[in-house]
């Protein structure tokens with residue numbers, strides 16, 4: 009895929025305090041059973057104190073290497089996973105402690121689109137039945153109303169109504185992801201968490217699906233949390249980007265600011281691995297290339313202090329001693345680093361990073 013294939017997306021400015029989703033100090037820890045290597049139970053810190061806000065109508069990209077906790081965070085945000093600690097507010101309501109019964113009426117408003125449409129669609133169900141399922145669960149209406157709504161959703165995602173009775177294996181990968189998107193849209197959600205929604209697709213059709221996401225956002229005023237390891241994809245679709253490392257957000261900034269001048273050494277290293285795009289877009293300013301060496305440490309055995317310090321070319325003594333808080337190092341830019349690469353700190357995070365209004369059109 010080249011970004012020639014991707015449509016430019018213009019978005020209106022949204023009010024500063026129109027926050028749809030707020031995560032405060034969210035943690036998800038797994039207790040591992042003792043094994044041959046460890047005789048005691050160990051705690052795996054998949055998500056380790058994440059705070060962020062997502063404004064209504066924006067796309068927040070979440071990037072990081074495999075295993076850094078992106079999917080687990082995504083599932084925590086829509087409460088498909090129970091949190092170990094912290095709080096998630098959706099549409100002004102704390103959903104982290106709601107009982108299953110009280111969560112039920114909230115669920116239609118937030119949906120997840122999965123990475124692998126092949127694995128996430130029941131192979132024994134027809135496409136129309138798959139898309140109808142959430143409508144039946146949430147008692148959308150009688151059979152005729154459900155049929156009408158499913159046909160409408162097929163149309164919205166660019167699938168032919170003639171294919172309603174086909175099984176998932178009879179569709180291409182891109183079409184299967186369209187079924188997954190139609191299923192997510194069925195209950196008219198405000199928020200969609202998309203977990204690597206194009207990674208399993210052929211490069212040639214990734215752009216089509218990304219363009220569909222953009223069109224749907226315009227049409228239905230959707231808010232996205234868009235998880236991806238591919239920085240090229242995330243750059244194109246995101247208003248702001250959160251960079252994760254070992255279960256923590258290490259940098260959060262508006263997309264172009266982040267790409268133009270990364271503030272955290274981990275972001276700098278991730279961007280160093282991405283070739284500059286030859287697509288006519290503004291070139292990335294010259295930056296120091298930093299090569300990431302070594303493996304990501306296990307989230308069951310996190311380094312003391314800064315989680316990135318064992319791979320950071322700039323690490324000093326303090327980095328092993330103190331965990332750096334997520335700090336506003338420039339307006340709208342939050343960095344968890346004792347020695348950020350950009351501006352001086354403005355304030356220390358006590359509350360989640362505020363959503364800053366993007367420049368108007």
Ligand SMILES: Nc1ncnc2c1ncn2[C@@H]1O[C@H](COP(=O)(O)OP(=O)(O)OP(=O)(O)O)[C@@H](O)[C@H]1O
Nearest residue numbers: 038052054073074075076077078079080081237307
């Ligand atoms: N149910 C579970 N039990 C134990 N550990 C888990 C469980 N689910 C996830 N993990 C661990 O939590 C960490 C974060 O996993 P997660 O899938 O969220 O990362 P990710 O960034 O989405 O990676 P990927 O891009 O490979 O999906 C990993 O070390 C993973 O092995």
